[in-house]
Amino acid sequence: MSSLFAHHVLLPQGWTSNVRLHWNTSGELSQIELNTSAQIHENQAQFVVPGMTNLHSHAFQRAMAGMTEMAGEGKDSFWTWRDLMYRYALHITPKQLQAIAAQLYAECLRHGYTAVCEFHYLHRDQDGSFYARPAEMAECVIAAAEQTGMGISMLPVLYSYADFGEHALRHDQRRFSTNVAEIMQLIEALDGKRNGQVEVGVAPHSLRAASMSQIRELVAALPAARPIHIHIAEQQKEVDACIAYSGKRPVELLLDSGLLNERWCLVHATHLNKAEVQGIASSGAVAGICTTTEGNLGDGFFDLPDYIEASGRFGIGSDSHVSQSPVEELRWLEYGQRLRLQGRNIASVTGQRKVGDFLYQSALQGGAQASGRKLGQLATGYRADMVVLDDAHPNLAGISSADLLNTWIFAGNDNLVRDVYVGGKLAVQNGKHLQQDEIQAAYGTCMRSLRSL
Structure with a gap:
């Protein structure tokens, strides 16, 4: 997978609708397609912000x-x-x-x-x-x-x-x-x-x-x-x-x-x-x-x-x-x-x-x-670090992109992050890290040892 269609995405110029983000094998954004349409089988997200x-x-x-x-x-x-x-x-x-x-x-x-x-x-x-x-x-x-x-x-x-x-x-x-x-x-x-x-x-x-x-x-x-x-x-x-x-x-x-x-x-x-x-x-x-x-x-x-x-x-x-x-x-x-x-x-x-x-x-x-890295914005040449917010959560029901950041930051304590891409690679899906169980098991072993000191 090397592209993501965003119905609403925070670009350097502000919130923009109907955008396809492309990235290369190095994990950098290579193309930003504007005013495009979603294809039936492609990966889509409602709200996307830079990581x-x-x-x-x-x-x-x-x-x-x-x-x-x-x-x-x-x-x-x-x-x-x-x-x-x-x-x-x-x-x-x-x-x-x-x-x-x-x-x-x-x-x-x-x-x-x-x-x-x-x-x-x-x-x-x-x-x-x-x-x-x-x-x-x-x-x-x-x-x-x-x-x-x-x-x-x-x-x-x-x-x-x-x-x-x-x-x-x-x-x-x-x-x-x-x-x-x-x-x-x-x-x-x-x-x-x-x-x-x-x-x-x-x-x-x-x-x-x-x-x-x-x-x-x-x-x-x-x-x-x-x-x-x-x-x-x-x-x-x-x-x-x-x-x-x-x-x-x-x-x-x-x-x-x-x-x-x-x-x-x-x-x-x-x-x-x-x-x-x-x-x-x-x-x-x-x-x-x-x-x-x-x-x-x-x-x-x-x-x-x-x-x-x-x-x-x-x-x-x-x-x-x-x-x-x-x-x-x-x-x-x-x-x-x-x-x-x-x-x-x-x-x-x-x-x-x-x-x-x-x-x-x-x-x-x-x-x-x-x-010291090319981060912080979704633009060509920058890292494909993207956060997809959970549009199915009640806090975001029917929300406009213009109100999204205020609502995410100042309303409630649920984690509204759904998926996370880093350098174009999926790291978090549906709120869970892809290696979460393995990582937590190793951490648990570590902490049982440290807490016994």
Whole structure:
């Protein structure tokens, strides 16, 4: 199968009726037929939208979802959660990581994500030494993406220090430890896996874990056009520590470096002043907003209205994977602003007053840019990543395409994704991943082992 007739499809110019989408053996859209008619025996869909990019993922944390929701003796925060995450990360084997990532990616596909940016820092063995193949853990994650059909941008993480001022890593951070030379060796080792479905970029973990001199060296060594991601300004404590160390706020420090451009994705960027909002927007970088994780960890609210006013680019990620749904990320991105500002319909601009349409299409563009791949729109030369929505569901009964995105994002909790194609290959059919039973069995075996620790 290399074509799909769509009665209604979201193209770059907007909703369009009676379109046939063709793709080639490389998984790229090769022709878009307009004003055509359905043939009796061809594959048809009522509503088709581009697949969403999940621009920030720590796949192994899927196995922790729901296991950290118990109050401690003192005040809980991101930092107490992080200690629990470190202890969990110390036990995961390569085989277990592949099982966890496959389960996660199958779930993400079932909800409409067709690509992921994997912020990968589980590099070393449990004792802190490198595996015989240093890229083994990254290879397992890529194998999980290939198994499930998920497109992936693998981002090996530079993680050298425990805090600002180049403090030595803690013993429970030993699996993350890398320097610039080691990261470049990992990138070289993964280079042969690059294809239409796989890109390899890089991620300095944060300004706490990588020095500015390292980041400059890494950017200079990285092949041109590869994506660069970084955690930044997620927590107020991080902002305060950066000011105490450097005299500057984290985003301010990065902006002053002159490094920021369209290749960058600034993950979270929760705590910004107005100059930083304008600076990120002007740089062309993408803000990577992970609303469900930011809510779960108590990070705070991204300054969405000012960022939209500055024409900033943004995308969404599921990060720690307490949710695997782009609908939930987008819904709570808007609802968080409504609660903060005590208003309605915040995410809109002149010319696009429909909040669901603005959010979905903005996140498509930002996620595609952050991935370093040709994603985010159904146009010739782009990946044939398509989501077919369930027109038989009551929420979509008799609906016009003009109301579809608002209804999908803001009405009900049923998953309205019916079928998913990635690179033209069917990965989800009638709401079920084609390898769902096999993947769930492997994940169950993995989790019984991990939960017995």
